[in-house]
Amino acid sequence: MAAAGVNQAGASLWGGGTSPYAISSKKLGMWLFIVSDALTFGTMLIAYSYVRVASEDWPTPFHFWPSIIVASIMTFCLLSSSITMVMAVAAAKEGKVSSAVRWIWFTILGGVLFLVLHANEWRELIHEGLRPFENPWGAPLFGGTFMALTGLHMLHVTIGVIVLGIMAAGLKRGRYTADHVEISGLYWHFVDLVWMFIFPLVYLLSVDRG
Amino acid sequence: MSASQANGHAEGGTRLYLSVWAALLAMTMVEVVLAYIQLSVVLMLVILMGLSVIKAALIVAYFMHLRFESASLVWTLVPMWVMVTCLLFVFFPDSFRLFELRWP
Numbered sequence: 001m002a003a004a005g006v007n008q009a010g011a012s013l014w015g016g017g018t019s020p021y022a023i024s025s026k027k028l029g030m031w032l033f034i035v036s037d038a039l040t041f042g043t044m045l046i047a048y049s050y051v052r053v054a055s056e057d058w059p060t061p062f063h064f065w066p067s068i069i070v071a072s073i074m075t076f077c078l079l080s081s082s083i084t085m086v087m088a089v090a091a092a093k094e095g096k097v098s099s100a101v102r103w104i105w106f107t108i109l110g111g112v113l114f115l116v117l118h119a120n121e122w123r124e125l126i127h128e129g130l131r132p133f134e135n136p137w138g139a140p141l142f143g144g145t146f147m148a149l150t151g152l153h154m155l156h157v158t159i160g161v162i163v164l165g166i167m168a169a170g171l172k173r174g175r176y177t178a179d180h181v182e183i184s185g186l187y188w189h190f191v192d193l194v195w196m197f198i199f200p201l202v203y204l205l206s207v208d209r210g
Numbered sequence: 211m212s213a214s215q216a217n218g219h220a221e222g223g224t225r226l227y228l229s230v231w232a233a234l235l236a237m238t239m240v241e242v243v244l245a246y247i248q249l250s251v252v253l254m255l256v257i258l259m260g261l262s263v264i265k266a267a268l269i270v271a272y273f274m275h276l277r278f279e280s281a282s283l284v285w286t287l288v289p290m291w292v293m294v295t296c297l298l299f300v301f302f303p304d305s306f307r308l309f310e311l312r313w314p
Contacts, residue, residue, distance in 0.1 A: 022280045035287045042295045046302065054308040068242065075238050082273050083231040090224070182275075189273040196265045199238070200258040204245035 030183045034190045037156075041194050044152065045201060048145040059137030060206045061128070067121065071203045074117050075195065078157075081110025082192045089185045092178035097171060100181060104168040107188065111161040118154055122147075146202060153198055156191045163187065230272045237261050 021028055052058050062068055088103035125146075129136040132144045163184050170176040241261055244254065271277040276284060304311070 020280075021283045021286070023283065028283075031283065031287055035291050038291055039294055042291070043298060046295075046298050050302060050305040053302075054305040064246075068245070072238065072242055076235065079231060079234050079238070082269070083227060086227045086273055087224070186274055189269055192273075193266050193269045196234075196238075196269070197262050200241050200245075200262055204241055204258060205254070207245045209246070 024179060026179065027183055027186070030186050034186060037190065038194075041152070041197070044149055045197055048149055048201065051141050051145055052139075055139035055141060057138035058206070059135060059139060059142045060208045061125070061130075061135075061137050062203055062206050063208045066124075068203060068207060070117055070121060071199060074114050075199050077110045077114045077117070078192045078195050081107045081114070082189050084110065085185045085188045089178070089182045092171065092181040095178075097174075100178075101168050101172055104164050104171070104181070108161055108164050108168070111157050111164070111188075115154060115157055115161070118150065118157075122150075149198055149202060153191070153194055156194070160184075160188050160191050227272065230268050234265050234268060237265050 023031075062071070084103050084106040088100045088107060091103055092100035130143050130146070132147055134140050135143050167176055167181055167184050171181065241258055244257060249257075276287075
């Protein structure tokens with residue numbers, strides 16, 4: 001942490017320091033987006049918990065195999081793609097462009113793997129009869145909350161994969177700098193962070209103990 | 211600014227990030243095991259959410275680098291999120307008595 005009230009230029013913030021957060025405006029913008037998006041996901045998780053507590057007979061359709069195992073592998077994919085993103089940012093900051101691009105591609109691979117496994121899980125659940133407002137297992141709103149939460153998260157991962165693809169291509173051509181990589185990394189880590197709450201609340205609390 | 215940031219090099223280094231990653235994976239595995247242990251719902255929720263908050267804090271602090279940013283940024287972002295999320299819980303007690311509230 002910085003010494004209180006002193007910015008990069010050394011001028012006191014109270015005396016009209018020029019950069020109170022000591023970061024670029026792009027990065028501040030991404031942080032503000034992330035904190036508002038975190039509120040969106042927080043609200044949706046609270047709404048999910050509310051509906052769950054207020055419903056009788058909440059479904060527990062997640063069997064150890066394949067659901068929980070696959071969801072754990074998906075968690076592993078996202079966590080590992082976060083560490084490769086950290087490596088990409090570090091490489092970009094050191095000016096190693098080709099190394100950064102390679103790490104970004106590993107990150108994209110983790111994200112795409114997550115999306116494929118997740119889409120396949122949706123397909124199987126829909127095949128078993130899951131619909132937004134009905135399902136064969138119990139409380140009808142299970143489908144709505146499950147699809148809204150994981151669907152919005154999947155949308156975020158998809159956008160992240162596209163952004164990282166653009167980054168990888170642009171970084172190679174010199175269109176983007178290490179700052180851009182770091183800022184898209186912030187978004188990617190946030191998507192990972194959200195999953196750290198969806199995984200226990202949606203999956204682990206709905207396991208089918210047989 | 212810390213001394214290491216002044217020379218423009220990222221804090222932590224690969225070993226720190228890898229240990230954070232390993233800790234996150236370990237906590238995820240503990241969560242999966244917990245899901246199959248018979249515990250009371252409240253205790254289970256407390257442990258799962260506690261672990262998730264620790265994981266989120268690790269990601270924000272190290273992967274998202276917030277630990278090495280200026281304190282003013284932390285104070286701008288984190289308390290706002292915590293306060294608004296706490297306010298959302300104002301409605302939550304209704305869920306426990308929704309059946310009594312229903313008409314008729």
